[in-house]
Amino acid sequence: MFSLGDLYKQVIIDHTKSPRNFGKLEPCNHDAEGYNPLCGDQLHVYLQINDSDIIEGITFEGQGCSISTASASLMTEGLKGKSIANFEILFEAFHKMATADLSDQPNQDVLGKLAVLAGVKEFPSRIKCATLCWHTVKSAIQDADKTARTE
Amino acid sequence: MNIEQIRSDFPILDQELYGKPLVYLDNAATTQKPQCVIDAVRSYYEKDNSNIHRGVHTLSERATAAYEASRETIRSFFNAKSTKEVIFTRGATESINLIASSWGRANITKGDEILITHMEHHSNIVPWQMLCEHTGAVLKVVPMNEAGELDMNAFTSLLSERTKLFGVVHMSNALGTINPIETMIKQAHAVGAVVLVDGAQAAAHMAVDVQALDVDFYVTSAHKMYGPTGVGVLIAKEVLLEAMPPYQGGGDMILMVTFEKTQYNDLPHKFEAGTPNIAGVIGFGEAIKYIQSIGLDKIAVREKVLLDYATSQAELFEGLRQIGTARDKACVLSFVLKGVHPHDLGTILDREAVAIRAGHHCAMPVMQFYKVPATARASFSIYNTEAEVDALFAALSKARDMFA
Numbered sequence: 001m002f003s004l005g006d007l008y009k010q011v012i013i014d015h016t017k018s019p020r021n022f023g024k025l026e027p028c029n030h031d032a033e034g035y036n037p038l039c040g041d042q043l044h045v046y047l048q049i050n051d052s053d054i055i056e057g058i059t060f061e062g063q064g065c066s067i068s069t070a071s072a073s074l075m076t077e078g079l080k081g082k083s084i085a086n087f088e089i090l091f092e093a094f095h096k097m098a099t100a101d102l103s104d105q106p107n108q109d110v111l112g113k114l115a116v117l118a119g120v121k122e123f124p125s126r127i128k129c130a131t132l133c134w135h136t137v138k139s140a141i142q143d144a145d146k147t148a149r150t151e
Numbered sequence: 152m153n154i155e156q157i158r159s160d161f162p163i164l165d166q167e168l169y170g171k172p173l174v175y176l177d178n179a180a181t182t183q184k185p186q187c188v189i190d191a192v193r194s195y196y197e198k199d200n201s202n203i204h205r206g207v208h209t210l211s212e213r214a215t216a217a218y219e220a221s222r223e224t225i226r227s228f229f230n231a232k233s234t235k236e237v238i239f240t241r242g243a244t245e246s247i248n249l250i251a252s253s254w255g256r257a258n259i260t261k262g263d264e265i266l267i268t269h270m271e272h273h274s275n276i277v278p279w280q281m282l283c284e285h286t287g288a289v290l291k292v293v294p295m296n297e298a299g300e301l302d303m304n305a306f307t308s309l310l311s312e313r314t315k316l317f318g319v320v321h322m323s324n325a326l327g328t329i330n331p332i333e334t335m336i337k338q339a340h341a342v343g344a345v346v347l348v349d350g351a352q353a354a355a356h357m358a359v360d361v362q363a364l365d366v367d368f369y370v371t372s373a374h375k376m377y378g379p380t381g382v383g384v385l386i387a388k389e390v391l392l393e394a395m396p397p398y399q400g401g402g403d404m405i406l407m408v409t410f411e412k413t414q415y416n417d418l419p420h421k422f423e424a425g426t427p428n429i430a431g432v433i434g435f436g437e438a439i440k441y442i443q444s445i446g447l448d449k450i451a452v453r454e455k456v457l458l459d460y461a462t463s464q465a466e467l468f469e470g471l472r473q474i475g476t477a478r479d480k481a482c483v484l485s486f487v488l489k490g491v492h493p494h495d496l497g498t499i500l501d502r503e504a505v506a507i508r509a510g511h512h513c514a515m516p517v518m519q520f521y522k523v524p525a526t527a528r529a530s531f532s533i534y535n536t537e538a539e540v541d542a543l544f545a546a547l548s549k550a551r552d553m554f555a
């Protein structure tokens with residue numbers, strides 16, 4: 001039986017209460033808006049990507065539940081200084097972790113600290129909360145002018 | 152009233168989730184179904200299943216009789232003048248879309264105004280936006296105050312001879328507010344507007360007499376009044392229905408079809424194209440009989456006691472802000488809790504076996520008014536108890552502690 005503690009780990013509560021990299025980014029050359037209509041979570045991500053495709057800066061703003069806030073906060077920590085190619089790998093690994101079979105272990109080597117969010121897969125209605133920020137960064141990088149969704 | 156007796160009529164309530172007894176407080180989304188409704192649907196499929204209005208065989212005659220008996224039950228429950236005024240639909244949403252498409256396209260032109268209110272469910276907003284877009288009519292909105300009550304002065308000044316239809320929710324699903332529809336109908340009629348009342352929430356909680364109200368269109372869904380999903384009703388004045396073009400074309404809604412011309416069927420069949428949700432309608436009728444067997448007057452009194460109890464608990468609960476504190480309200484406790492997002496509350500409460508709704512309740516403009524992304528909503532029904540309200544607040548304490 002899964003307990004609430006699997007989802008609301010102390011790290012997640014901590015990031016909810018004091019999200020890292022929260023606010024606008026200056027300078028910023030990519031940004032996008034994400035929206036989860038189910039719970040009204042709204043998220044804006046800002047990125048500064050340099051000529052060598054390295055994410056030099058990343059922040060987020062918005063209002064959301066604990067899972068979406070903590071996920072965005074942890075994501076910004078995880079992506080700062082990483083390359084776009086690296087983002088793609090993390091995106092895949094994160095997505096896989098959030099939607100994997102319950103018995104699958106997250107890829108700790110790739111995901112590092114992000115693996116604390118593995119508990120969401122036990123709470124199907126909350127998976128999108130965790131993945132929204134990743135989809136939003138993806139559309140920011142692609143400079144899509146549409147609001148990101150988790151589909 | 153014996154609540155334990157009533158609870159025993161609802162088999163689903165007798166279960167545990169995560170080792171704790173289920174506390175179902177999401178009744179505004181849909182109510183549970185009593186055994187008699189489940190039995191009626193089952194018995195129809197086991198004994199009478201066949202198509203209606205078109206068979207000469209015994210099963211079809213039985214099914215038709217049961218379907219039409221439900222229509223009479225529903226007519227009498229709402230005191231409609233005749234069964235011609237009782238149109239079965241898929242639910243409140245389809246009923247409103249029927250009005251917007253059929254009545255709307257026949258009666259609305261550029262420059263006309265449709266008046267709705269700030270606390271409508273999306274199903275009583277979007278069809279009118281679509282109609283306005285199509286016709287060039289203008290959508291106007293009656294504002295509300297901080298308590299979640301309509302601004303009656305603004306309502307009066309928004310009404311004019313341009314107002315062709317006034318649409319109002321009888322009881323708000325997001326706030327619990329009961330609107331003063333009797334006065335509003337009179338005022339709207341005085342400027343020549345027709346009135347649509349969305350009774351999706353109200354119909355299970357208070358008596359509605361469509362003739363006494365003189366309401367033109369009243370809509371509701373069976374599933375919010377102990378009946379099956381996917382079925383509802385539009386109750387409308389016969390003169391309006393007679394003048395309205397059909398909503399959908401197909402079988403059952405015709406008398407005579409040639410490639411040159413089709414003659415439409417009489418009311419109510421003109422608006423019921425295709426094979427309907429026969430089992431659903433039969434279950435709906437049974438659900439109405441169930442409500443009648445308890446009595447709406449008793450239901451209203453009991454539910455008020457329970458809401459008052461929950462409200463007094465809410466007022467004592469630190470960090471809780473109620474959303475919707477109208478003087479006249481029923482069965483809905485909508486709130487936000489400081490430091491805990493409604494969506495997290497929903498998950499945490501679920502693990503305590505307490506089912507509530509977290510979200511915008513299909514009433515995003517209400518969320519925008521209170522500047523909240525979402526609310527948590529506990530909504531009560533006839534089978535809920537004070538002990539369940541206590542379980543709700545015990546679970547809320549746990550949630551608050553987790554994020555403390």
Ligand SMILES: Cc1ncc(COP(=O)(O)O)c(C=O)c1O
Pocket residue numbers: 179180241242243244245272274275320322323324349351352372374513
């Ligand atoms: C006030 C109100 N109106 C309309 C509806 C739509 O009902 P349905 O989805 O059954 O068509 C609802 C259901 O949530 C409601 O609460």
